[in-house]
Amino acid sequence: MRYHTPSSFEDASAIAAAATGVTRFLAGGTDVLVQLRSDLVTPDDLIDIKRIAGVRDITRRDDGGWRIGAAASGVELAEHEALIAEWPGVVEALELIGSTQIQARCTLVGNLCNGSPAADSVPAMIAAGATVNVVSPEGAREIAVEDVPTGPGMTSLGPGEVVSAVNLPPRGEGGGDAYLRFIPRTEMDIAVVGAGVNLVREGETITAARVALGAVAPTVLLVEEARAALVGSTLDDSALAALAKAAEAACRPISDKRGTVEFRTHVAGVLTRRAAKIAYGRAGA
Amino acid sequence: MIHVSTTVNGDAHELLCDPRETLLDALRDRLELTGAKEGCGTGDCGACTVLLDGRPVCSCLVLAAEAEGHEVRTVEGIADGEELHPLQRKFIEHAALQCGICTPGILVAAKALLERNPDPSETEVRYWLAGNLCRCTGYDKIIRAVLDAAGEMREAT
Ligand SMILES: Cc1cc2nc3c(=O)[nH]c(=O)nc-3n(C[C@H](O)[C@H](O)[C@H](O)COP(=O)(O)OP(=O)(O)OC[C@H]3O[C@@H](n4cnc5c(N)ncnc54)[C@H](O)[C@@H]3O)c2cc1C
Ligand code: FES
Ligand code: FES
Numbered sequence: 001m002r003y004h005t006p007s008s009f010e011d012a013s014a015i016a017a018a019a020t021g022v023t024r025f026l027a028g029g030t031d032v033l034v035q036l037r038s039d040l041v042t043p044d045d046l047i048d049i050k051r052i053a054g055v056r057d058i059t060r061r062d063d064g065g066w067r068i069g070a071a072a073s074g075v076e077l078a079e080h081e082a083l084i085a086e087w088p089g090v091v092e093a094l095e096l097i098g099s100t101q102i103q104a105r106c107t108l109v110g111n112l113c114n115g116s117p118a119a120d121s122v123p124a125m126i127a128a129g130a131t132v133n134v135v136s137p138e139g140a141r142e143i144a145v146e147d148v149p150t151g152p153g154m155t156s157l158g159p160g161e162v163v164s165a166v167n168l169p170p171r172g173e174g175g176g177d178a179y180l181r182f183i184p185r186t187e188m189d190i191a192v193v194g195a196g197v198n199l200v201r202e203g204e205t206i207t208a209a210r211v212a213l214g215a216v217a218p219t220v221l222l223v224e225e226a227r228a229a230l231v232g233s234t235l236d237d238s239a240l241a242a243l244a245k246a247a248e249a250a251c252r253p254i255s256d257k258r259g260t261v262e263f264r265t266h267v268a269g270v271l272t273r274r275a276a277k278i279a280y281g282r283a284g285a
Numbered sequence: 286m287i288h289v290s291t292t293v294n295g296d297a298h299e300l301l302c303d304p305r306e307t308l309l310d311a312l313r314d315r316l317e318l319t320g321a322k323e324g325c326g327t328g329d330c331g332a333c334t335v336l337l338d339g340r341p342v343c344s345c346l347v348l349a350a351e352a353e354g355h356e357v358r359t360v361e362g363i364a365d366g367e368e369l370h371p372l373q374r375k376f377i378e379h380a381a382l383q384c385g386i387c388t389p390g391i392l393v394a395a396k397a398l399l400e401r402n403p404d405p406s407e408t409e410v411r412y413w414l415a416g417n418l419c420r421c422t423g424y425d426k427i428i429r430a431v432l433d434a435a436g437e438m439r440e441a442t
Binding site: 029050 | 287304305307326327328329331334337340341342343345346347348350351353394397398412413414415416417
């Protein structure tokens with residue numbers, strides 16, 4: 001295994017593009033190094049992005065949104081009060097990952113690019129309308145987070161493509177987001193279902209919304225029908241019932257030791273409702 | 286082999302490491318700092334906990350090469366010479382260990398907690414240490430030892 005420490009994303013991308021064997025990027029290593037240690041994936045080329053200047057920075061964008069460097073860790077987001085004030089759902093989703101020790105290392109980008117359908121921060125990022133900056137030998141592009149995962153362990157990123165940052169849109173007035181997951185314990189487990197809700201209200205009425213579900217399909221889902229159930233409503237009981245129904249209808253889960261199809265589908269409805277209530281409360285605060 | 290310059294418990298070290306070598310293996314096999322233990326090797330148990338630039342990490346999920354230019358602290362750096370740290374004394378007083386495999390990782394993690402939060406609640410201690418598994422004690426004595434040490438350290442300051 002060759003270990004590379006490029007000093008720019010262009011160099012990181014060039015190394016990856018030239019590599020012919022198994023290639024991985026190293027952000028926090030909490031997936032890559034587990035896979036290495038368990039002999040599941042031994043990269044021929046491992047490209048550590050953490051020596052790139054500014055790669056952990058969390059900065060305000062000109063449009064009022066946020067740019068979160070690809071190597072910013074869970075604890076670095078959790079300590080960023082201005083970010084939490086605007087996007088509590090995204091931060092709480094990343095904070096759910098692992099333990100104190102894992103928090104010092106895990107990143108949004110690693111969680112996304114590992115491609116797990118149960119990745120906790122991904123529904124929250126999709127609900128938020130987040131994008132990622134991608135650097136490749138052909139140049140740079142910005143893509144929506146929901147366009148990255150294509151299946152379990154798979155992404156739309158081509159060889160030589162590396163993510164440099166996550167962008168969150170401007171929060172604006174009257175917005176709130178939330179993420180909830182179900183696990184059989186209170187800590188250190190993989191989501192059986194995850195639900196992210198982001199909405200904007202004007203007075204009591206919801207004017208915009210995005211709802212994303214994790215662990216109920218081969219990729220994290222952006223659920224259009226759930227948006228439709230929320231927008232125009234005041235989150236009254238009938239809107240909540242329509243929301244839960246839309247969430248349940250979107251589920252295409254598997255049965256495994258963590259939960260059956262029926263259980264996952266039911267919980268998706270319950271969690272979506274609860275996350276919507278939290279987001280609505282935050283939006284009104 | 287990769288040349289790594291790093292600081293461990295305040296001392297500068299130069300190491301030659303295999304690219305796949307973990308920080309845990311480098312600490313144990315090259316620097317003979319065998320306090321950090323390998324329980325699982327996959328980030329689940331916390332027995333390998335050390336501080337990297339002041340934050341607890343699982344050293345089994347850090348490459349030795351990643352320590353280049355960074356500061357590592359291990360359980361060996363907790364006592365002041367022969368003088369045990371209050372956490373270490375309280376672990377003995379409360380019998381907060383049996384086999385002791387988990388203890389170095391828990392001491393490192395607990396010390397990092399008390400530096401950030403000198404007066405944690407029981408719930409805060411339990412969540413902070415959720416990534417440190419113990420097969421022997423049932424955790425209660427560990428939590429009591431940490432809370433007691435925190436109290437003593439608050440009085441001392
Ligand atoms: C004990 C433990 C508990 C965990 N609990 C959870 C949990 O509760 N929920 C959860 O969702 N996950 C969990 N995880 C999984 C893991 O911690 C997360 O997926 C984490 O966010 C991965 O981030 P990382 O920075 O460590 O990624 P890495 O391991 O560094 O990378 C992961 C993948 O992303 C790719 N990658 C990294 N950086 C880039 C980049 N810049 N551009 C393109 N590709 C890139 C890598 O090639 C690799 O395939 C857990 C892991 C452990 C060890
Ligand atoms: S040995 Fe590192 S977490 Fe178990
Ligand atoms: S004392 Fe044996 S594992 Fe904790």
